[in-house]
Amino acid sequence: MTPLFSLFETVIFWVILLGVFVTDGIFVRRHEGFKEKGRRRKELFSPLLLIAWLAAAILIGYAGIGVLADWLFLPGEILFVVGYAFQIYSISLLGRYYSTLVEVQPDHKVIESGPYRFIRHPNYLGQMVGAVGLGLALQSWVSLLV
Numbered sequence: 001m002t003p004l005f006s007l008f009e010t011v012i013f014w015v016i017l018l019g020v021f022v023t024d025g026i027f028v029r030r031h032e033g034f035k036e037k038g039r040r041r042k043e044l045f046s047p048l049l050l051i052a053w054l055a056a057a058i059l060i061g062y063a064g065i066g067v068l069a070d071w072l073f074l075p076g077e078i079l080f081v082v083g084y085a086f087q088i089y090s091i092s093l094l095g096r097y098y099s100t101l102v103e104v105q106p107d108h109k110v111i112e113s114g115p116y117r118f119i120r121h122p123n124y125l126g127q128m129v130g131a132v133g134l135g136l137a138l139q140s141w142v143s144l145l146v
Contacts, residue, residue, distance in 0.1 A: 020084045027088050057146040061138025072136045079133025087126030
């Protein structure tokens with residue numbers, strides 16, 4: 001069985017993956033707005049679910065299920081980085097109004113600048129583009145679906 005990536009591609013893949021998720025996690029926690037007591041359990045569900053889906057996609061890619069062309073690695077990595085950079089940019093525009101839970105906050109204002117001028121949830125768009133990029137980088141159409 002041939003390995004999924006060359007040694008260079010493996011290093012690039014894991015450095016970018018860890019870098020994006022560490023940066024994204026720090027940024028989200030830093031910019032999250034209003035906190036309520038007793039909300040911690042709800043906040044943990046979403047990241048744990050995301051990690052489970054991510055692990056499943058990576059395992060499927062490494063298992064060689066639904067193999068795609070090798071040349072999709074670099075475009076996939078680029079889409080992955082661009083998608084999550086767009087997500088971070090979208091969150092930064094919300095400032096103190098950003099929250100991991102959908103809720104109306106005190107003194108709430110609708111943001112209508114940047115990507116919010118065209119789409120109501122650019123954060124989700126960035127995540128979707130990043131997820132497609134990850135599936136392409138893993139060179140597996142099954143990972144792409146996950």
